[in-house]
Amino acid sequence: MRNKEGATKIEKRVVITVILTVVLISGLFFTQCLSKIKVQIMKKDAINFSRVVSMNLSSFRNSGSVYLGEVIDEKLMNKIKNPLGRGYCSSSESNVEITNNRYYVTLKCGKFLIERADFSTKKDVDIYSLTDWKEARVNETDEVQRFYNCKVGGKEVFEEYYEELYFVYQINKKYKTNYYSIDSVQETCEVISKDYYRSKEKMIP
Secondary structure, eight states, X not given: OBOTTSOBHHHHHHHHHHHHHHHHHHHHHXXXXXXXHHHHHHHHHHHHHHHHHHHTGGXXXXXXXXXXXXXXXXXXXXXXXXXXXXXXXXXXXXXXXXXXXXXXXXXXXXXXXXXXXXXXXXXXXOOEEEXXXXXXXXXXXXXXXXXXXXXXXXXXXXXXXXXXXXXXXXXXXXHTOOOOSHHHHTTTSEXXXXXXXXXXXXXXX
């Protein structure tokens, strides 16, 4: 049956279907483009983090590994906004490692990670998607990492557990000490640790 304009119901359905398909494809294309832009922003943030560390290396106690939290405390950078989600990039799990005058950047922003990237090479930098850290292994392929805290008077000093060198930094900051390794921290408090697990998967470009 045709309407007054001469189009059948089937023809109208075909037109609507075509329009919806075009809108869907356009939306997916826009989303992909937006995601790529956000990934590039994260990479630029990692490069900037590395540059700030390299230009101010003498400002940090441990010149072999500098955490984002240290850079922020020194007022050399502001917090890095997570370009791929809410909140800010991790101050305690983002760092720059310096080995043989090369700078390897790790930047964790929400559930995404750039890991030990050397931006001085022409190699493309991978970005990984992550699960949250858990105290129990979920999959055989989960990676494990040890985090630290300490006790004074039977109570944990920090609300969260930290990576080894950032833990040492937090102890120095809290107690005005000058430790370089976790072994020395025992002079101030009882060091305790936990192993945490997470899964990590490389994002498809």
